[in-house]
Amino acid sequence: MQAVMRKITICLTIGLVMLMVSCGHKKHDAAYYEHMVDSIRKAEQVKDIQLKAGITDEDPLETFFLKIGRRLLPLQSEGSHWQRIGEFTEVPRVLNEHFGYLSATELDILALPNAGSHQVVLLVEKIDSITPSLYLYTLDDRHKPIDQLCIYEEKSEDRAIDFGKSYMDYYITSRWEITLMKYYRSMDDEKPILEQTRAYKIDKDGKFEEQIIEL
Incomplete structure (x- = not known):
């Protein structure tokens, strides 16, 4: 009409x-x-x-967020195959600035269960077709970003005595317990080495708070 x-x-x-x-x-x-x-x-x-693109003059953000795909927890890393996680929704370029990106960046988004009173989304930054980066964003009731946490990325590394690739993996429980693992794989060795493990939870203010890992 x-x-x-x-x-x-x-x-x-x-x-x-x-x-x-x-x-x-x-x-x-x-x-x-x-x-x-x-x-x-x-x-x-x-x-x-x-x-x-699902944007109206009345409330562009509200209209868009009502249309994005959703999935439940727990969530385990799929590596660079982020499409396996769920049905992501493409972010219209006119909304890129809302997440702090230039309009030329390709972004996809997926809604996750709320953490307390805060909305949580998974944002895919498609640097190219091979190396995406994944971020968790916490949002307030107006969909304004509160905090963000990178949970997956790949980087080539030229170390002093070696050349290889570092990458992150993650696991998120249904209680929003987030575990991040950093691996390094040498070009001369197919077996990755776990170099670092970090744990996070989302606090009452919607911030990602690092936790002490008990050995």
């Missing part, structure tokens, strides 16, 4: 502009009014693109 009303409005506006030209409205030349009509049409095209 809103789309129909917008089309009626734009047709009436364009018609009014053309009437002003035909009636000899001489304050501006014909090129000015042609530019005005073109601007109206472009604005309408932008609105159509936003609607297809």
